[in-house]
Amino acid sequence: MPRENAPRSASSRPPSSTVWRDLACVVVVTAIVAALCVSFDVSELAYRWTRRAERFQLDELPATLLMLALGLAWFAWRRWRELQRELVRRHALEKEAERLLDDNRRLVVQANDAQERERRHLARELHDELGQYLNAISLDGARIRDLSAQRDAETHRLALNVVSSATHVYRQIGTMIRRLRPTGLDELGLATAIEHCVDGWRERLPDATFSLAIEGDFGGLSDRLNITLYRLVQEGLTNVSKFARASRVEIYLVRAPRDAVDGRDEPEMREETRDAGGVDEIVVTMADDGPGVDLAAPRAGLGLIGMRERVEALGGEFRIASEPGNGFMFCARVPAHAGLAEPVAVN
Template sequence: MWNRPRFDLKVRLTLRVAAISAACFAVISAYFLITADRAAHARLDDIAAIVAKTLELQQGKIQWVASPRSDFPNLDPVSAYVMTPGLCLAFRGTSGDILQRFCSGAPAPANPPPQAFTAFYRSLFDPGREAARPVIVRGAKLGDAVVSVEPAVQTAEAWHEAGRLMLALAIALPLLCALVYAALARALRPTRMIRTGLERIAAKDLTTRLPPFDLAELSAIRDGFNHLAESLETALAERSELTRKLIALQDEERRHLARELHDEFGQSLAAIRALASSARQTAAQDCPSLLGECDGIARTATGMMETLRGTLFRLRPPDVEELGLVASLEGLVAGWNGRSRGETRFSIRFDGAFETLPATISASLYRIVQEALTNAAKHAVATRVSLELTMGASEIALAIDDDGRATDPVAKSGMGLLGMRERVAALRGQLSFDAKPNGGSALRVVIPLAAADRPPLEHAA
């Protein structure tokens, strides 16, 4: 099972792009507001310069014509050209008093700015700041021309401009995120192929290969993946071949040991039985008191011959290739039922045509069943053991269940489970041994008959 990440990579990257874009928009907005504030103050400075120049001309004209009536300062002429909503023009004398002031009204904005924006803007830019220019005539300063704008008007204008920018952000940011997500989804589409390939490798399908990719980084991953799959396939093939040779050597050694036991111990036990029979005849004539010992020797030799016969049967089972797998396994189960004397009940069921099985698979299945029955009867102390062998179109499934102690066979029989694993691995199969919740154990073996055809990896993604 693959652990799913908490966040999808496309979502994570899209969120990062959105955060960076929002930060860029914020910087642009700040730059825009700063630039707008500077432009507003530059405009006020220019108006203040115009007002001051106009007042200087008025005062010069009065002095030139020597007019007794003085209407200085007169802001009406200049206000007709520079007045805008919320703008105030004033003349401040040298004493600091406002001698004349002229302000234009400002209509209430249709969409007033939020209070948060108003507080933020006024704390940073001071929209009520005045622009003043001195009025100097013949070297003497008469006062200052003062120009200002209502803070509410300047704040509303800034909000109006910032609102357009925020509207553009509200439209552009989701669109940008959608485009980025689509581009990332397209660029990361090969990662699904890589994940599918890894899942197939985990399922022991080492024939899996990744197709070429357009991106250089993914192509490097593809090369490494394919090289790893080829190396694993080669290593597994070499391991399977070595396991096959080891199993063949083990079987040959068993056959050789069986011949030695049969030729040496079998003949010796037969000779002991013959000598015991001869001694009994002699004892019956000359010393009847030795008849019990002679019979005991004969019984012991007979028991040893039966034990030897069972050992020989396990070392060298009947020729599966000649008898067939079904007949061989039925004979094996019948033999166990006979030897257990009712203490353990063995049953077997077949489903499929096993006559066409290759000899290597038949022999390995026989050995696996033989070892499993030995473990169940001798080590698990089971009272019921059921076997089911099923043959499908592409694989063979063996299921062995018992009601004995749920202990790992390898802990009791040494190389029992390991030997079964080696035989299954040599056939490119899978073996599992699990304890049942209600007691007992379950052995499952699946052996493929041929490599199953799979769809190309390009279409599997």
């Protein structure tokens, strides 16, 4: 925003009570000094003293000091004006930064929506196109295998290979489809989808121990929030598989009134969120006792950044905690009504 058009904000001016108080101080101090001057005849004393030092021009001192006082007052006034202008400029910059942050959040939401739409589309295509053809190849291979069983050993062996390769690829594609579009998220709900996801990791990581606790009712959440919570758990578990394979992992998914979760519940916020469908908050926490990481060291990956962006785009908070040798933990809290106002297009 150009400086000239910057609004003059009330917060950048000193409150009027302070101005009046300061002015009253100046008047009172001046009156006291005047009274003291009168009772001690200060002017006469100064005149007598400076007259004796006239050859040093000290008798000009009062006028010089008066000029200095006026000059300092002018100097202070100029600095105060500059400060006011600087405050207004900063206020305008803060507003601009807030606006940009808001735009950024909206862009993240849109990018995530587009990504999820694209993933759904890919999952559907993989399932409907590739899946069907692979199934057909597998069935044809099985037929050739059966027909060649007693006749041609080489054809039989090749048919067995075809069936096993087709089955392998079919399974891989199934895994890809489930990663692209979580099993049951739409039909069975968030809690079941997360249980399913954790079960998958239990099988894949036999050295790790997983405990999952889900508390509260997760019905009525927006599609955006559902997929965000699911993706948090998914990325958290992928990280466990990469950096803490043999650890004990605890996952909590809780829906509770905001003040019950941490005792914070500002009255205005309570009003706003109640109108928007409740003051509940969803909290996802995942902690492992693996090797941890030094959070002060630079990190290259994008997973944690994506998690933070997703959560903050929905008006939530995302925190991580870790120390080398002391495990890793993340905690995300998002208002339960997040994303309800703007329904997401699913196709």
